[in-house]
Amino acid sequence: MKIDISAVSYEEAKDLIKKLRYTIQHHNYLYYTRNEPEILDREYDQMFQDLIALEKKFPSLITPDSPSQRVGAPPLKEFKTVQHKIPMLSLGNAFNNEDLINFDKRIQKELKTETFQYVTELKMDGLAVSIRYENGVLIQGATRGNGVNGEDVSLNVKTIKNIPLKLFGNTIPLVIEVRGEIIMYKKDFEELNKEREKNGGSPFANPRNAAAGSLRQLDSRITAQRKLQMISYGIGEIEGISFETHFEILKFLKKLGFKTSPEATPCNGINEIIERCDYYKNHRNDYPFEADGIVLKVNEIALQKKLGATSHEPRWAIAYKFPPEEAETTVKNIIVQVGRTGILTPVAIFDSVGLEGSIVSRATLHNEDQIKRLGIRINDKIIVRKAGSVIPEVVKVLKEKRSQNTQPFKMPDKCPVCGDLAIRFEGESATRCINVSCPAQVKERIIHFASRNAMDIDALGDKIIDQLVDKKIISDYSDLYYLKKEDLLKLERMGETLEEKILRNIQQSKNKSLSNLIYALGIFQVGKYTANLFAKTFKSIDALKVATEDEILAIEGIGPITAQSIKKFFSSKQNIEILKKLKTAGIKMEEETKTQNLPLRREKIVFTGTLKNFSRGEAQNIVKNLGGEVPDTITKTTTIVVAGEKPGSKYKKAKTLEIKIISEDEFKKLIIGG
Numbered sequence: 001m002k003i004d005i006s007a008v009s010y011e012e013a014k015d016l017i018k019k020l021r022y023t024i025q026h027h028n029y030l031y032y033t034r035n036e037p038e039i040l041d042r043e044y045d046q047m048f049q050d051l052i053a054l055e056k057k058f059p060s061l062i063t064p065d066s067p068s069q070r071v072g073a074p075p076l077k078e079f080k081t082v083q084h085k086i087p088m089l090s091l092g093n094a095f096n097n098e099d100l101i102n103f104d105k106r107i108q109k110e111l112k113t114e115t116f117q118y119v120t121e122l123k124m125d126g127l128a129v130s131i132r133y134e135n136g137v138l139i140q141g142a143t144r145g146n147g148v149n150g151e152d153v154s155l156n157v158k159t160i161k162n163i164p165l166k167l168f169g170n171t172i173p174l175v176i177e178v179r180g181e182i183i184m185y186k187k188d189f190e191e192l193n194k195e196r197e198k199n200g201g202s203p204f205a206n207p208r209n210a211a212a213g214s215l216r217q218l219d220s221r222i223t224a225q226r227k228l229q230m231i232s233y234g235i236g237e238i239e240g241i242s243f244e245t246h247f248e249i250l251k252f253l254k255k256l257g258f259k260t261s262p263e264a265t266p267c268n269g270i271n272e273i274i275e276r277c278d279y280y281k282n283h284r285n286d287y288p289f290e291a292d293g294i295v296l297k298v299n300e301i302a303l304q305k306k307l308g309a310t311s312h313e314p315r316w317a318i319a320y321k322f323p324p325e326e327a328e329t330t331v332k333n334i335i336v337q338v339g340r341t342g343i344l345t346p347v348a349i350f351d352s353v354g355l356e357g358s359i360v361s362r363a364t365l366h367n368e369d370q371i372k373r374l375g376i377r378i379n380d381k382i383i384v385r386k387a388g389s390v391i392p393e394v395v396k397v398l399k400e401k402r403s404q405n406t407q408p409f410k411m412p413d414k415c416p417v418c419g420d421l422a423i424r425f426e427g428e429s430a431t432r433c434i435n436v437s438c439p440a441q442v443k444e445r446i447i448h449f450a451s452r453n454a455m456d457i458d459a460l461g462d463k464i465i466d467q468l469v470d471k472k473i474i475s476d477y478s479d480l481y482y483l484k485k486e487d488l489l490k491l492e493r494m495g496e497t498l499e500e501k502i503l504r505n506i507q508q509s510k511n512k513s514l515s516n517l518i519y520a521l522g523i524f525q526v527g528k529y530t531a532n533l534f535a536k537t538f539k540s541i542d543a544l545k546v547a548t549e550d551e552i553l554a555i556e557g558i559g560p561i562t563a564q565s566i567k568k569f570f571s572s573k574q575n576i577e578i579l580k581k582l583k584t585a586g587i588k589m590e591e592e593t594k595t596q597n598l599p600l601r602r603e604k605i606v607f608t609g610t611l612k613n614f615s616r617g618e619a620q621n622i623v624k625n626l627g628g629e630v631p632d633t634i635t636k637t638t639t640i641v642v643a644g645e646k647p648g649s650k651y652k653k654a655k656t657l658e659i660k661i662i663s664e665d666e667f668k669k670l671i672i673g674g
């Protein structure tokens with residue numbers, strides 16, 4: 001029926017709107033909750049359009065429970081907090097028959113009887129919500145949160161088509177909180193992921209994440225576009241009606257218009273339950289959504305009350321978790337990825353298989369030892385599963401099925417990203433790339449270099465480092481010292497004040513202590529404490545660079561792995577290049593001597609001619625130890641020239657520049673403080 005809206009009066013509209021809403025809700029229920037549509041989509045859409053047109057003409061007739069309100073609303077700034085008067089509890093877990101039997105025994109003991117019923121139902125893998133109705137109208141939807149406080153996702157839940165905005169039936173409680181799981185069907189999850197990938201977005205890991213990510217949107221218009229569903233399994237607060245059993249509650253929820261836990265069946269005795277768990281374990285894939293177990297609940301409400309709850313879970317219910325699903329596949333290749341911290345991770349690439357609702361085709365092999373443990377080769381047949389239902393892992397290699405064409409895998413000794421040394425240090429399971437300018441790790445290295453305990457370049461945040469590397473302005477930490485104002489001003493959200501602060505911070509960092517610098521270099525095994533020991537012992541980067549493994553090992557508290565790591569670090573050509581760049585930029589590479597109170601701290605002393613009582617080197621060392629500098633050539637900044645016998649051209653130059661010239665005797669007096 002197409003209505004001629006222009007001819008409808010206010011009174012007629014009131015009546016029409018009421019009828020349309022009722023009919024739309026009814027067909028909504030048949031379509032989304034019962035899966036038994038009675039009309040064509042086209043007819044449904046027409047009714048929906050009529051309703052929207054009428055409400056547009058008479059906006060005062062819009063009510064929050066109108067199906068037109070399912071399209072979402074403008075974005076919120078944040079979710080408000082909702083306190084659950086009756087906490088939303090979690091469930092204890094049973095992983096095998098023994099756990100189930102123990103649970104049953106405990107309950108029997110507590111209730112001092114064997115004659116009670118359980119209800120078993122499927123456990124849906126999604127996100128728990130509580131939907132509050134007052135006088136039959138949906139007034140609030142909240143996530144579980146920490147069980148006591150959740151997020152107010154009312155606008156979002158209103159967009160979910162199988163959640164009634166207004167309850168059905170003749171018995172409507174004054175207040176009812178309906179609790180259940182928000183899920184996404186596997187087919188809708190796959191469609192959503194395809195679309196996201198097509199638009200350059202990242203796919204959700206599994207239907208649960210997709211459901212949670214879709215519900216917890218500040219812009220409920222996005223939720224409205226995602227195909228979510230609710231399956232209810234219980235109630236929270238209720239007023240105006242009471243129940244004797246859990247099964248009655250489920251039947252009542254159905255009457256109100258909800259989809260309820262599939263396979264809910266009362267049953268007697270733990271043996272029947274074990275049989276059921278066994279059956280559903282093998283039929284978990286028969287459902288259009290992810291099911292991760294079976295929940296068993298004591299049926300009688302009075303007994304539930306008697307058993308009570310801990311702060312986290314009821315004593316009258318438990319979740320039997322299905323064991324992780326496994327699949328057989330073939331290894332196509334083993335590749336090596338380099339992480340942000342330089343660790344090389346081997347990854348098995350295998351023929352895609354479906355596991356717990358998603359398609360997987362790769363699994364981390366962690367490290368060399370794991371490869372050895374599994375004995376995995378390219379072309380091997382393997383069993384894979386999802387650890388913790390999320391991360392795919394290789395369970396075992398089917399060696400009995402091994403064919404002729406398998407190839408062993410060897411961990412590379414070169415980093416696949418930069419080609420520098422990849423080293424497995426003694427006692428370590430990881431293999432690492434030690435090149436500080438390796439592109440795979442460069443951001444992490446720079447973040448560490450600039451951190452507080454290292455060079456403390458405070459204004460240089462992670463986001464700025466990200467941009468500098470992404471825009472190829474810098475490719476290792478030494479490049480920081482060659483940054484120019486123009487480089488920084490190319491970055492997003494960069495003003496002059498910040499730019500000046502960054503450059504100032506970078507300048508200031510040049511004088512950080514040697515210990516800070518050693519730590520900042522990011523040498524494997526060299527933390528703040530070890531860096532300090534090295535600075536105290538070797539007093540300069542150059543000395544540390546040439547120190548032998550024995551010299552390093554002689555330091556108390558330093559072990560062979562650290563000594564080896566230092567030697568390897570300085571054996572990398574790339575690392576030596578970076579150190580040169582740091583030195584050229586003027587970074588202090590020597591231990592600070594306490595020059596403040598030394599007598600020659602303001603002097604730059606140049607020697608010329610032969611001294612009678614000292615070698616040139618001895619004289620220079622004495623000056624250095626007294627805080628002075630000993631440049632080789634005379635410049636305007638030279639403060640004293642010591643002239644020995646047969647002085648050279650420096651003598652003349654000193655005269656021309658009118659620099660103070662002293663004899664060897666005067667030099668002696670100077671150094672003994674005369």
Ligand code: IVH
Nearest residue numbers: 089090091121122123124128233261295314
């Ligand atoms: S009953 C007080 N029944 O599983 C009892 N929970 O691991 C509360 N879940 O937080 C839960 N299907 O989100 C119950 N049929 C079912 C369920 C179910 C899925 C979720 C629920 C709960 C979690 C505990």
